[in-house]
């Protein structure tokens with residue numbers, strides 16, 4: 001597959017098989033991530049793999065946050081919990097906040113852009129190995145309790161995504177893109 005075919009075939013995966021990932025593939029994905037461009041070489045990212053008991057606790061927290069928004073049946077709660085636990089691998093990705101950066105500064109903006117590049121690098125590398133990734137920005141990303149569960153400070157870190165990684169159970173259909181010329185023009 002050439003680069004354009006790889007880019008165009010990648011899909012956000014919504015359901016994962018329980019097949020384990022090959023040894024080393026995750027470290028290679030992080031290696032792809034840290035080769036993303038980052039302005040002034042701020043190396044702003046962090047990637048924390050969450051497994052075992054802490055992942056169970058994050059699943060519990062996810063259900064608690066969802067149920068606080070609107071009441072859920074036991075069945076819905078079990079399904080929401082299972083969604084967090086389904087993929088063989090889960091990573092919380094984010095940014096280290098620049099010291100004293102109280103407002104959404106240019107650096108934070110550029111660091112977030114770099115994180116998006118890093119996650120796309122991961123997604124494309126993984127897709128070339130037939131492994132899917134979903135970048136999720138649900139309630140877990142914003143909850144202070146997630147920071148406590150990961151032993152990181154909300155003062156110095158910003159969680160920007162939960163990355164679910166694994167072999168797709170189903171590969172979703174492409175969300176058809178609007179025509180290219182809607183986004184591109186030349187001026188002279």
Ligand SMILES: Cc1cc2nc3c(=O)[nH]c(=O)nc-3n(C[C@H](O)[C@H](O)[C@H](O)COP(=O)(O)O)c2cc1C
Nearest residue numbers: 010011012013014134135136137138172173174175
């Ligand atoms: C910053 C960001 C946040 C996203 N958050 C979610 C999310 O919370 N839940 C979800 O199902 N997909 C999420 N996505 C995936 C998009 O919905 C997905 O990219 C879009 O539907 C197009 O599908 P594709 O990735 O297969 O092209 C997110 C993507 C980005 C870039």
